[in-house]
Amino acid sequence: MVKVNSVLGPINTSDFGYTLAHEHIMVNSAGIQQTFPELIDRQGSIEQSVKDLSEAHKNGLRTIVDLTTHDLGRDIRLIEEVSQRSGVQVIACTGTWLDIPRAFTSWAQGPENIAPLYVREINEGIERTGIKAGIIKVASDGKEVTSGEKIVLQAAAIAHKETGVPISTHTSAQGNIGEQQLEILIEEGVDPKCIYIGHSNDNDDIDYLLSLLNKGVWLGLDRYPGGYHVGTPKWERRTEVAKQLIDAGFSHRIMLAHDWSVILDNDSTPPWRLERLNDNPHHYLFIDRVVIPRLRELGVSGEAIKQMMVSNTQAFFETK
Ligand SMILES: [Zn+2]
Numbered sequence: 547m548v549k550v551n552s553v554l555g556p557i558n559t560s561d562f563g564y565t566l567a568h569e570h571i572m573v574n575s576a577g578i579q580q581t582f583p584e585l586i587d588r589q590g591s592i593e594q595s596v597k598d599l600s601e602a603h604k605n606g607l608r609t610i611v612d613l614t615t616h617d618l619g620r621d622i623r624l625i626e627e628v629s630q631r632s633g634v635q636v637i638a639c640t641g642t643w644l645d646i647p648r649a650f651t652s653w654a655q656g657p658e659n660i661a662p663l664y665v666r667e668i669n670e671g672i673e674r675t676g677i678k679a680g681i682i683k684v685a686s687d688g689k690e691v692t693s694g695e696k697i698v699l700q701a702a703a704i705a706h707k708e709t710g711v712p713i714s715t716h717t718s719a720q721g722n723i724g725e726q727q728l729e730i731l732i733e734e735g736v737d738p739k740c741i742y743i744g745h746s747n748d749n750d751d752i753d754y755l756l757s758l759l760n761k762g763v764w765l766g767l768d769r770y771p772g773g774y775h776v777g778t779p780k781w782e783r784r785t786e787v788a789k790q791l792i793d794a795g796f797s798h799r800i801m802l803a804h805d806w807s808v809i810l811d812n813d814s815t816p817p818w819r820l821e822r823l824n825d826n827p828h829h830y831l832f833i834d835r836v837v838i839p840r841l842r843e844l845g846v847s848g849e850a851i852k853q854m855m856v857s858n859t860q861a862f863f864e865t866k
Contacts, residue, residue, distance in 0.1 A: 563608030574619030
């Protein structure tokens with residue numbers, strides 16, 4: 547058992563319960579809330595998040611990992627309030643997504659100058675709130691890790707080595723970007739067992755997924771129901787792939803999640819949100835209500851499901 551910082555303070559990994567390892571509450575862009583607040587219905591988003599997460603809590607959800615970084619418009623007080631009111635434990639992150647600030651790539655010059663920023667969010671807290679990050683997020687998209695994304699990966703590695711906090715990645719479905727991320731992180735001295743390669747179920751190439759697992763990482767099959775991005779698999783195919791990986795003996799290294807986010811703009815329900823709700827009316831409960839029953843039909847054991855939804859996230863956070 548290890549203590550992990552949630553937005554409401556330290557929690558024991560043994561108290562994680564049913565966990566979704568890659569979600570969001572509200573996603574936007576850095577600075578929008580301060581500069582153009584009319585674009586976000588902050589209070590409406592809080593109320594909707596409390597409603598959705600309370601419903602999920604009633605159905606057994608206990609913990610989510612919220613991978614919303616500063617450049618995704620992370621609002622740490624919003625996350626805190628939603629966790630308090632819904633009863634769902636939330637682990638917040640430091641790190642950077644794809645909107646890498648110019649300061650990181652030009653005048654900050656080098657990962658050794660970025661890493662202390664992440665370390666401060668882990669050890670002291672985010673934006674002087676005292677709310678501490680429990681995980682480091684990095685992101686790489688497209689077919690190649692860009693020079694800016696590489697700086698973020700290297701900075702994450704330094705911050706990880708200093709704090710012991712694990713690393714969670716965003717990948718795109720294209721190419722073998724997870725392997726490239728892994729190579730850079732290993733080169734910087736990170737043990738694969740402290741790395742979670744996310745959005746891996748946007749890619750249904752079994753050889754690629756198995757090669758990552760064979761290198762010792764955790765695999766996030768964390769886009770459900772999926773199919774938003776052209777050419778990526780629908781939930782049925784994603785579930786078949788999960789079954790294949792389980793059959794290959796990896797139920798102890800896989801985590802399932804949605805990459806869901808609750809966000810309203812000031813027109814209250816924008817068309818893209820209606821579209822997403824149409825695809826996924828169950829929000830944080832799609833896996834519980836649709837995927838797990840299907841996995842059972844396919845013959846997956848209760849033990850394997852418990853590993854993917856409960857014990858693996860604990861073990862991932864316990865790894866040093
Ligand atoms: Zn995400």
